[in-house]
Amino acid sequence: MKGPSSKWAFSMGFLVGACSVYVFLHQVWFERSYPVLSEAQEKATAAVERPTSWRKEGAALINLLHPHHADEDSWVADVLYQKVRVLCWVMTGPYNLQSRAHHVRATWSRHCNVVVFMSSVEDPDFPTVGLGTKEGRDQLYWKTIRAFHYVYEHYVNEADWFLKADDDTYVVVDNLRWILSNHTPKEPIYFGKRFKPYTKQGYMSGGAGYVLSKEALKRFVEGFRTKVCTHTTPVEDLALGQCLEKMGVMAGDSRDTLHRETFHPFVPEHHLTGKFSKSFWYWSYCYYPIVEGPQCCSDLAVSFHYVEAELMYTLEYYTYHLRAYGYTPRYQPPLHQGLSFGPLSQTTVMVGIKEAQEVTDGRSLTSTAFAFSGNQSKTEMKSHTGERDHLNSVVTENGTVVTHDRHH
């Protein structure tokens, strides 16, 4: 009797043991087979752009951290951020806070050193300054006058340059710094999209944004103090231009080294693909010759106007995110000689040279770039950037030679 029952007990035990071990193993292996998932999860959180930290000071947002991207080397941009401090003030109103100013705050204004939103009414949460005016096109110059006075009174020492933009203007602040790096804030000068009528030296389009040096701002405020400047007309950009002209502030040339415009009064699509009809006012207003098609606009574009919410984010995506891996753009702008990087100025942080060094000094870096030409000729690069300075063409030469070596 003992025999069969003990065999039975054995079999039962065998089954129970086998099943429990099977279940146990299944759980362990199940978890192990999904490490890819958790790895990707970790990467997802790590990849998020480090958030900018703002410090609220009154109605201004002081930017403590220049927005950074994982994977990128923004050393040059960081240095410019320190040396060319830009205060951005954005012309808005109480009815446009959520529909326009909100998107400015979420996108390009994060790249300014300081940003102040100017409205007719104070809003401590957004935050906006209340300029004490009414709203409407006829108030534009009043708002501008008061906004600049406010900025001068509260933040003149926080920045070197003072940018005015509308809440439907998109600005690439890093490119603005590049242009300004060739000048000093002590120069009485201002930049923007230059128009020619009604003034001797021209004036800057309001919608495309304009930026005053510290000296220019001082003179603007001084002009009103001495009554040399008054509220003449609500046409804000023209009136400001006339005041600055009276105060001896120069209207600068904001075009890039290939004479392509950087400040734009319309959206990218309009400039890149549109044909302006010959009777359109634009033709008679532009100070410099209009170029239609892709060469209308510099690679280092600074601004576009009439930009609605969706386009704000799209432009932020195009500028700071979407790119073609490994692509060497045709335009290799030099770092302006004016800017000294202190002890490092000897090694010269010219962008062009840096890239060549990467190729030539491949061994000294942890990674080396490999040129991939396929059926593409490298002489292309030279023919499209005829106006480069000597230094850059030497750089190109080196670049070309080295990459040719790799492909025999």
Next chain:
Amino acid sequence: MFMKGMIMGGIFCLVLSLLASFNPSTEHTTEDHHHHHLQAPSKDELKHFSHSQMEDLSNQVRVYCIIMVQPKILVYWAAAIHTWSKHCDKAVFYTSEASKALEAVDLNEKDDWARLRKALTHAYENAGDLRWFFVAQPTTFAIIENLKYLLLTKDPNEPFYLGNAAKSGELDYVVYDSGIVLSYEALKRLVNVFKDEDKCPERGGSLWNVGEEKQLAMCLKYTGVFAENGEDIHGKGLFNSKSVESLISDSMQANPTNVVEGCCSDMAVTFNGMSPDQMQANPTNVVEGCCSDMAVTFNGMSPDQMQVMMFGVYRLRPYGHDFHDLLIFDPPVGSDND
């Protein structure tokens, strides 16, 4: 006795499992292809390659673009010619009927599936030493450099069929309008199975109204090639069936006030680690959640929007931000919008 039985049973099961796990080790390599996600290489991964290996990889990853056009969409055809197709190593336009305005290989075929078959066969026969094939329609905009980066470490002598992978019942297929990528091996197998009228009929599909993208998937499936989803290292899809504007718009709606993550990656949505206070303080953008930085395709953009995209991808950039990429791609000959 029971205890002894239990112990014996446990050991038996353990031994059996260990034995079983050794067998599928060969299955594992093909298992990888069944995995359905194909990710771009990480920077670390690339650092392990020697100079000469990188050179070989760069040479290997050249792309033959097969662009399926029709005279009725001439304006898109022209857009493809003047924009992104210049970045292909070889771009061939295949048309349903000849057009006086633009040059293409005239397949003289009205049926979509039959035309696709002919185009693929022609490409295979004229591949030269190109090993990767990208099939697109002219309403698609492709960033070929990013495609090359995705494919960099993949062997074209292995069968690859990838893009934006979708499911129809049991069938995994690559969506046509966001671009289809085929390796040389996959195309070779495909061209062979074209000869089999049972498995891969030329005219059968129209009876069931099955689109050519699904017919392609079925034929490839017979040859053991399965659809895979192309993703970046964060798991975000690289092949988009919508336009940038549309995706940004979706992201804006999904994340109205705050928003680090958004539309195009499931992974990302669940990992928004910020507290509500942080999100208030960081009105970060809809952009993060939208689309990959290394996106390969977008679809449904107008020709004008494609010109803007050329500017946005190849030219517009913030000064002073460098990427030390491990490959260099030069601007193509004969264009001024990049």
